[in-house]
Amino acid sequence: MNNESMGRVALAGLSLAANARVMASSIEREGVGTVHRDEATNVLDADERGQIEGQWLKIPALCKDRSISVDPRVVTGESIGAELAAIHASLDGEPVLA
Amino acid sequence: MNDLITWVPSAAEIQQLRERLADCGEVMPFSEDIQFAAKIASLGMQRETGTLNDEMARFLFDANSGQVINRDSLRADLVMYRGAVGVRVWSLATNRIEIRCPGIRPLLHPRFSVDGQGEIHQLVIFPESVYQFLATQGVEPVIVKSWAQNTIFGGFHPSTNFYQTNMWELSNNDTRRFSRLVAARQVPFLGTHDFVAHIAGTDGSRWEKLQERGNVVRDILDKYFETIQNPSITSLVLPYVAGVLLDDLAQPPSYDDETRSIPLDLVCAELAKGSIDPRERRVLTKFPEHYEKLIDLARFKGVGDVRRLASGYVRTMVEELLGFSVLIK
Structure with a gap:
């Protein structure tokens, strides 16, 4: 197996959604290869010039990164408070409290 | 004069916003141009509402059934009131909305969002008021140009997770920018994540x-x-x-x-x-x-x-x- 085919083995078949982008970006950033996207199949393929060995990428749970640290729970009757009430009223031309 | 007016920006107006954004510095405090910043923030929230990128949806419950409101039923439009631009969110499935995330309700414009019985029938949010609230806490909302260009003006498609934020943030070394914002007591306000996760309850x-x-x-x-x-x-x-x-x-x-x-x-x-x-x-x-x-x-x-x-x-x-x-x- 020559080096170029090793590169193809590494990326062929990985969809963009399956996080091949990390390796693709890494290859491109270091200038050791070029990455192609097959528009029909939405998979990445790479030509590389021999410096890396092919390995499958696994990136877990990327979509969880920007989570919100609030558990949904009942929140009722939160008071607005005088300061915020004044801020809302200022849209009507009322002065905001000092 | 006392009513909300729906604002549907024309293609030319969107283009103007895009060009104005391109002329901004990388970080633009709301105080620099509150009307422009409010339009960007409102547009960001409006575009995300009901999509996979809507991070407010899971906190909106049907007060009648006690169930989370199906995000497909959520709608949003841009509104104007006495020159202030905002966003209005409502559900086709219910007119009694319960918010299960602390800090959001006080930021809703009370007259347009809550009826005489205290029921929330729609969420009307004016970024200008949010800006004033944050000012009372010594925190400043900002527009981050490259983030807005990547999200709000980034080829939006509501059925896909178009932001693909993780890889983008990683390769763009966004932690450097984010840490600078935090050090300066600044918070981005570009969409539902910023509003729900970072602003509500500040x-x-x-x-x-x-x-x-x-x-x-x-x-x-x-x-x-x-x-x-x-x-x-x-x-x-x-x-x-x-x-x-x-x-x-x-x-x-x-x-x-x-x-x-x-x-x-x-x-x-x-x-x-x-x-x-x-x-x-x-x-x-x-x-x-x-x-x-x-x-x-x-x-x-x-x-x-x-x-x-x-x-x-x-x-x-x-x-x-x-x-x-x-x-x-």
Whole structure:
């Protein structure tokens, strides 16, 4: 197996959604290869010039990164408070409290 | 005069906003041009509403059934009132909305959102009022140009997770920018994530420590990357982890949370040591498995577990980054 085919083995078949982008970006950033996207199949393929060995990428749970640290729970009757009430009223031309 | 007016921006108006944004500095405080900033923030929230990127939807419940409102039923439009631009969100499935996230309700315009019985029938939010609320807490909302260009004006498609934020944030080294914002007591306001996770419930008195953390992360990253223009993806992973943890700590329910701050300090220590040399050219072939373990530990375990395990996880992540990457000679 020559080096170029090793590169193809590494990326062929990985969809963009399956996080091949990390390796693709890494290859491109270091200038050791070029990455192609097959528009029909939405998979990445790479030509590389021999410096890396092919390995499958696994990136877990990327979509969880920007989570919100609030558990949904009942929140009722939160008071607005005088300061915020004044801020809302200022849209009507009322002065905001000092 | 006393009613909301629906504002449907024309293609020319959208183009004007896009061009105005292109002329901005990278970080534009709302105070610089409140009307423009309010339009950008409102547009961001309106476009996300009801889509996969709607981070407010899971906190909106049908007060009749007690069930979370199906996001497909959520609608949003832009509104104007006495010159102020805002966003209105409502549901086709119910006119009694219950919000199960603290801090949102006080930011709704009461007259347009809540009826005489205290029932929320729609959510009307004016970024101008949000800006004034944050000012009372000593925090400033900002538009971050490149983030707005990537999201609000970034080829939006409502049925896909178009932001693809994770890889984008990682390769753009966004933690550096985010830490600068935190250090300056600034919060981005571009969409539902910023509004729900970072703005609702803001407590300025608890920003003292957060601001200090922002300073520390900023200084460490400035020194780590110093003059390096294009660091390897491998060297960007630890800064990315720091950014995820700092983003968590910048959310009101997690202010000062030790389960996040302990791992953040450990990651910062590795960066300060230069465990991954950012000057080296390394191709990353596999993402470190201890990334997810560390984030899960920080978010879902108690402080005792974190104290016991976090150090080993961070150290192993560094070893994985070195082992999973190939050094280019």
